[in-house]
Amino acid sequence: MTAIGTLSAPAPAAQRPAHRDPNVLRWLAAYMSSMIGDNVYYIALSWAAVQSGTAAQAGVVMTVSAVPRALLMLGGGVIADRFGPRKVVIGSDAVRCAAVLAVAALLFATSPGLWLLAVLSLVFGTVDAVFMPAVGALPARVTSRDQLARVQGMRGLAIRFANVAGATLGGLCVALGGAAAAFGLAGMLIALSVPLLISVRMTDLPTDAAGGAHDMDGAGVAGASADKEHARVAADKTGAGAVQAKPAGAPAWRDLRDGLGYIRRHRVLAPLIAAIALGDLGFVGPLNVGLTLLADQRGWGASGMGWVLAGFGTGAGAAALLLTVRGRLPRAGRVAAVALLVGSVAIGALAFVSSVAAAVVVALFVGLFAGLSGALCGALLQTQTDPAYLGRVSSVSGIVSLGLAPLSMPLTAAAIGWWGTGPVFVTSAAVCGLGGVLALCVGPLRRAELTK
Template identity: 45%
Template sequence: MTPSHAPPTAAYRDRNVLRWATAYTASVSGDIVFFLTLSWAVTQVAGPAQVGAVLAVGAVPRALLMLAGGVVADRYGPRRVVIGSDFARCVIIACAAALTQFTAGGLPVLYAVALVFGVIDALFMPAVGALAGRLTDPGQLGRVQGLRVLAVRVSNAVGPMIAAIVLAAAGVAAGFGLAGLLFSLSFGLLLAVRLNRGQTAEPSTGSPLDDLRAGLRYLWSNRQLARLVVVVGLSELCFSGPVGVGLVLLTSERQWGPAVLGWALSVFSIGGALTGVLLTALPRVPRAGVVLIASLTATAVLVGALGQVTSAGALIVGAAALGTISGTAMAIANALLQRSTEPSYLGRVGSVTSLCTLGLSPLLYPLTGLVTAAWGTGVFFAGCALVCLLAALTAATARAIRRAEL
């Protein structure tokens, strides 16, 4: 008799996946607390005019080194790189907390912290993305990405709140301490995460530069994968920060006040979290490619409509719908991307998408302000809608993506 093989454990019941998801939630929350604390510290030391400069000092090396981070993740294994870079983040944040508590903690210190953190992030981001694709059976990737969306949106909802409470109650050093605590929690959980043996990759034998070239050749030669990278990059580009900034500017332009802004950002995160729960529970996503195209198209419509709303209630309802639909597109696109990528290239392919989103999106912040100042927030949101629509068209014109299943 042929031995029967048990079906893979559902991702939401897999302790290994759940440890990763909890670690990822703690890590994203730590990122949010860190950047809010850093921004607050800069305003206390040098005023708000220096905030953008300090954040740029961290964003530039992160963008420049992102592709190299993907090479390191594939060369030495994503688990090893994630654990090492997470530990390094714990150390740098502990130093930041100590310096701000026991010394003057002037502007040069904050510049140095931003710079080192940006370099470490360039290693961490591609590795943590590659790790997600190596945790369980490939058939569970849709659920894993559902957990990822849930983690991101929960962190976006909770992170700013706890950061504000700690900063108001105990100051900058405590804010850095809280970020360090969250990174330490992530580090401890990641130590217990194990890779799926069926998803192992052969170690590299070439130089790092050879690995980078091989990764780019692999992506260039695989048309479906290259299209998916474009889809992910375009669909997440505006949602890695610019849309949030746009909501701030929109509520200010309409004179609706911070309470409306808080509600809009909260329901956006809640909508995405609900999507994450749903995708995690579904055993499969039938016609995943069609669902992806439809959700990207709906996202484009909703983003464009948000820039035209004339009532606070419509903004809040639209933000909730946008969070739900955009979360669907994010999860499905990333799941299809990881399922289409050979394990040995996950870090390098992921570094390209991270560069397009987390690496380059900060560069759109000044553009957001300039466009809004010149033509109003409606034009800015229309531009974001066109980017999302381009992502939908890129997916719709690829037969392999249209027929994709999860």
């Protein structure tokens, strides 16, 4: 498969730091513009849904997108690897932009009701199933392996900024021009990411040990000639096992099966994804639903909950800044495991503080250590994965974070109603801590570094 319209260049031997690399900064600007647009979109969608129906109906509209995202994300990873993450992200952003601007125009002209918002949410969720694995596969194509930790830190800072800027811009637009104006702004911000992404140079996939080369757009492993199309590719030192190269036009289900098999055989990726899953399952419930219920029980009010969330955001931002400045941390696998353990202890402690000030301090530690472990796990996922499989690996990790972990939120709310905040927070912390224990117990993951 050839890469049409793709700017490419081999990675230079001595590459400048990611935060000073114009190519990485263009990618980061595109990512940040898209994320700000996403935040404005969700504010516009929630406001329009509330104005057009009941609270329950608005909740349904907001969650419609989760179904196709969870069901189709594995297929999205296959698409990202087959056609190349940059082209998939550009195409996804173009579709999302067109859908949002079309809804904005309809809202300016008429009042179509909840059905239009539900369709938009469904389209967004379907496109997200392709968009998210491709976004996860992009960093390895725009920088060298030794800069991936710094890129993860920069990405974390971009997310924090996008959350604040998106909420501010979305609220301002809704107040001044209604949901239609907010949808219009979201579409323009998403559109801005497209020319920026087009200007980003992609690096070639590395040549494998058998002499073949990864296709520029990530379609798979190709032999040096047609005779070698089915050649075996030697296993790398991570112990993932030999991978059978696939001819062009191979069925998508075979690519999916090979991706899952690659993860299962990999001595670092398999336990790493399991550790990420445990961390997310233990983290999402308490910090989303649980914190609201805890603030209500303690009498902290909405402002108190806001301060606690600000403490968490500050800690997570500090972790991202640390990686951005340092670039990499030695013994990344061990540090990620310890950070996950410390963060889990802080999650459990959050249920036993009585004052807002103490809760803010504890939340800051939760954000710092959870943010550090999350960024390091993301960087390890990038460095340990063969770039030709990054889309599929990102899709499996994304299903855990965006498909399974949110399911814990209604369970957390119900469990707090039955047993109270203390036991539920401690149980969630134990689940989160199991991820750190797993990472420490599995030797290849514990010894994993950010460079090979």
